Amino acid sequence: MKIAVIGAGIAGVSLAKSLGALPDYQVELFDKGRGLGGRMSVRHTGAYSFDHGAQFFTARTTGFQAFLQTYQSAGLVEAWWPDIVTLAEAESAGKRAWLEPHFVALPNMNGLCKAIAADLDVRLNTEVDSIEQSDGRWWLKAAGECLGAFDWVVSTAPPEQTRRLFPNTTGQAMDVVRFDPCYALLLGCPGSLPAWDVAVVENSPVSWLAFNDRKPGRDSQPSLLVHADGAWSQAHDDTDREQVKQLLVDAVSRIVDIKPDTVGLHRWRYARVSTPLGQDFWVDEAAQLAACGDWCLGSRVEDAFTSASRLAQWFGST
Ligand SMILES: Cc1cc2nc3c(=O)[nH]c(=O)nc-3n(C[C@H](O)[C@H](O)[C@H](O)COP(=O)(O)OP(=O)(O)OC[C@H]3O[C@@H](n4cnc5c(N)ncnc54)[C@H](O)[C@@H]3O)c2cc1C
Numbered sequence: 001m002k003i004a005v006i007g008a009g010i011a012g013v014s015l016a017k018s019l020g021a022l023p024d025y026q027v028e029l030f031d032k033g034r035g036l037g038g039r040m041s042v043r044h045t046g047a048y049s050f051d052h053g054a055q056f057f058t059a060r061t062t063g064f065q066a067f068l069q070t071y072q073s074a075g076l077v078e079a080w081w082p083d084i085v086t087l088a089e090a091e092s093a094g095k096r097a098w099l100e101p102h103f104v105a106l107p108n109m110n111g112l113c114k115a116i117a118a119d120l121d122v123r124l125n126t127e128v129d130s131i132e133q134s135d136g137r138w139w140l141k142a143a144g145e146c147l148g149a150f151d152w153v154v155s156t157a158p159p160e161q162t163r164r165l166f167p168n169t170t171g172q173a174m175d176v177v178r179f180d181p182c183y184a185l186l187l188g189c190p191g192s193l194p195a196w197d198v199a200v201v202e203n204s205p206v207s208w209l210a211f212n213d214r215k216p217g218r219d220s221q222p223s224l225l226v227h228a229d230g231a232w233s234q235a236h237d238d239t240d241r242e243q244v245k246q247l248l249v250d251a252v253s254r255i256v257d258i259k260p261d262t263v264g265l266h267r268w269r270y271a272r273v274s275t276p277l278g279q280d281f282w283v284d285e286a287a288q289l290a291a292c293g294d295w296c297l298g299s300r301v302e303d304a305f306t307s308a309s310r311l312a313q314w315f316g317s318t
Helices: 010-020 062-073 111-116 159-165 230-235 241-253 301-317
Strands: 002-006 026-030 043-045 048-050 077-080 084-088 094-096 102-105 121-123 130-134 137-142 145-150 152-155 178-188 198-202 206-211 223-228 262-275 282-284 289-291
Touching (some): 010 301, 043 178, 048 178, 062 077, 062 301, 152 159, 223 230, 230 262
Parallel strands (some): 026 121, 084 198
Antiparallel strands (some): 043 048, 130 137, 137 145, 178 223, 198 206
16 A cells, blocks of 8 residues: 655654554655654754744653653653743743643754654655546646655645645535644844743733753754744734734843844744644545644644544554
8 A cells, every 4th residue: 555645744754654564555755845844843043943833742642652752762852841931021020830741852843753754755845736546546746746656645734735635625524624823933142041941921922932942952052932922923914024023023022131143033824723623534535535633633743643643543444
């Protein structure tokens, strides 16, 4: 059985790994990005590094805990216990605590996907733009190039993108899924800095600040990663990017005294799932098409892993 998996985020790589371990399964992964990880990516700017998507992950299910053990033993995943505060404009910091382990991958968030994908067949910089059925198989194409013929195609892209690729998906259950966008501001910060590592920010365009270089195993100059509030990001969807950058820099400077020498901006169009599908995965058995990812079950890395591992179990049982 030959399977094409679209997307090399945590759902795609963990699905490909599980399917590849089944007898007679041959899996190829395609991702349009330059690197692995999807929303668990890292951005390097000079001496600064930023996990500009997922900041950490939790492991609440025994399945994910067991899966992570190999990577924890190899030093590629560690618990992160930052000094965390709550901040608001014109208010003093309040102490906060995390009540469960929060994990990060090393040396950056995409380190986990890279390790999982180490022995997988992955093609990066390859945006699948069409799939066509002929002789009972799916033929994938990217920029006019034929990527081969497959028995099944599994997409881990958000539903809007999956539906553009998959034929006859109008009116499908996936229509209910909704995402919030998120702007990420990337600040290189030399000079004196606050003692806290992470701040949850209230009543501001900004919702999260984290000194990325203080996460375990990072090799970077002081790098402040800022996430904008979801509603604010949505409201500024059409705003000129330079203006968004300036508005966010101004918002940060009203909360914390820093003098960045590097300022970058990234917009995540599909950042956090606000309405998930509410089922483990999506499958059209007759057409031999399937989809999985965080958006099936929730909004977290662990949801993406769980959705992918349940789809792999389904393949293993059919
Ligand atoms: C700003 C932000 C903060 C977050 N914070 C956290 C957090 O702290 N904790 C947490 O648990 N989760 C967090 N998340 C959510 C977490 O990142 C996701 O739940 C998880 O990474 C989703 O993994 P996935 O594999 O389902 O999807 P993705 O990582 O989005 O992977 C899908 C992949 O498909 C690829 N793709 C799409 N279309 C195509 C195509 N046509 N051809 C080829 N490739 C294609 C994309 O390039 C992408 O790599 C955050 C997300 C964002 C954006």
